[in-house]
Amino acid sequence: MTLPVRRGTSGRLSERRFPGWRDPLAEFDDLFGRMGSLLESTVGGALTEGAAWAPLADFAETDDAYQIDVDVPGVKRDDISIEVTDREMVISGEFKERERGGVLRRGTRRTGRFEYRTMLPGEINAEGINATLSDGVLTVTVPKAEAARPRRIEITAGE
Incomplete structure (x- = not known):
């Protein structure tokens, strides 16, 4: 079994400016790259497929x-x-791949499972959430709870 070899990047800018100087973090970079290559060659990218x-x-x-x-x-x-x-x-779903005739020569569209997660910054009214899908854009409107809404204070004239 052969393992992929990562070629070193000779001629880095820092090496050209200061001959003989080596970036102290370069060894960690190299180690990280080698471990990634080893993992990819043994697992075959199975960790990222799904x-x-x-x-x-x-x-x-x-x-x-x-x-x-x-x-x-x-x-x-x-x-x-x-x-x-x-x-x-959490908004999740799937981009399904279209059925095609012939051979796909180049594909740049993403397909498969997608997931968008976000933390809402304040209290919400979960019963009033509304979602619409129009022209390929999903719009989700989440109303704030009454306690979270800003209150306008009217200033009255003093004596």
Whole structure:
């Protein structure tokens, strides 16, 4: 059995500026790279195959709600799950690969399981959560609890 060999990076900028000087963390870098190569060659990348990845998302806050916009182009609403526990929200689902005729010459689209996790910064009204899917963007609106909403105090004229 042969193991992949990681080639050293000679001619680093720090070595060119200061001849004879070696970065003290370079040995750790090298060790980390070798261990990663060994793990990949023995396990074959099985640790990352079933792992979910996070889609692109925006998280915004207004006076009365939190809004999360998640990019999920081509995903059907039945393939998306939204769960809220205490203040943690998990949006998960799957990008299914399309059936194609012929040979795929190049594929850059992500497929498989995705998962977006976020902690909501304040108290929420879990009963009022609303989710819509339009034009490949999932919009989840989470209303704040009454106690978490900012209160406007009116200033009256004094004497």
